[in-house]
Amino acid sequence: MSSSEERKLILKSSDNEEFVVKESSAVQCLTIKNLVEDRCVSDPIPLANVDSKILALVIEFMEKHAETTLSNSEKKEFDVEFVKKPFDDLLELILAANYLDFRELMDVLCNTCAKQMENWSVEEVREKFNIQNDYTVEEEKAARAENPWAFE
């Protein structure tokens, strides 16, 4: 491989699909960057916590943000469209971005998620995040009674 060729990496999703990406894009993920810098890159790099559907989306974001020819506002426009996804996908992407330590993606996703949650009730949150309420009836009553002036 000549020195002028772009170095590439192979990322493997949890369901064994392989994706070829430029090293220069992939190092936006600090998890991958650390592997590269420590010279621990295996071929391919297995990403046990990210399935192919989500990994494809992460790579789409990654490559867009690595493009030096795009302006910041163009990248922002891309972000706005990118986050128009079902809430479940956003959560999966957040977990992937967290696992890969991809700060830019994490910031965009968390902001989007927070905005969507703004007016949700306790029940809606539990439903959308599929959370088991681990409070007993008494605990729940007590929790709801706290800071009642917050709702004035």
Added chain:
Amino acid sequence: MSSNFFGVIPQAMEKEDIGSHSRKWEEMDHDVLVKIFQCFDIFGLTSGIGQVCSKVCSTWRLAACDPLIWKTLDLSMLKSNFIKTPSEPYVYVDGPSDKTLTRVLKISLSLSHGNITTLIFHYNLFVSDDQLTYTAESWMMMSTYLYCRCPRLKRLVMPAWNRIKKTGICKAICAWKDLESLTMPSISNPPYLIEEIGKNCKNFAELKIMGPCHIFFASTLAAFLPNLKVLSIRCSIIFKDALNIILDDLKKLEVLNISHCVLIDSPPTLPRRVLGELDESILKKAKRLRKFITCMNDSCITCKRTRQDEGLMRWYKYEADFWKVDEVKSLAI
């Protein structure tokens, strides 16, 4: 996933089939939740979604109280209730603002469990006008909350405090023994405050002055804050003799930012003589600094605005977050 022997997909398998929906969310661990919660603004945190999150389940409740979320109390959005119109003397005031501030403070201070280390106010929160809601009384009450409930405050951003009693400010600031960074307006009688900071805040290192710096201010800094490391005086008026005192007498200074300032020659003349550039002696003195940040550029928008406003920047005329900028990262908001 394939169906079982009888061609029927059992309930449990079906759920997994929908695409790991049920699997993933236990992984929504504390750190991820905290990152999401950090995106809520102070209103959200204290009234709406923040309150909701602490009631969802015990994991969420813990995450909602995480110090990371509360270490910065950014009240800089508490200003939109005031509209000061140029045509005198009309001021539009939203009645509930005083209550809003009190409520937000109460809740933040109780939820933060003493973890607030940065406190940010907007530049027109304590404006001088009797019709505006924040009287000295309000400040006294609020400052009591503040210095009891944020004992570990390290950074205070309070760009204006026109009508507040000196003693109130002094008391509040001196209660914060761990204070390291202060953003303040220019004041006509600096010693009462600067001396107190010097005496009480042993780790004090960074100062940003949002207003003119005259020789009296500079010599007060030199006298009472000899260990000052970072000083930012931007978008304002700075007098040449004050600049010389800063460069000569603040021996521990490492970073000095005087970007976009109107530099006035000394000794004073009438009319004032504005200097277009820094002379050799100043540049020589500044060489010992780790960072000397300047901008005196006719084509710089910020320089132009400062000049247009004659050195007393009218922040309200410009973009909402314009006043938050600083070339020194630790002083930016």
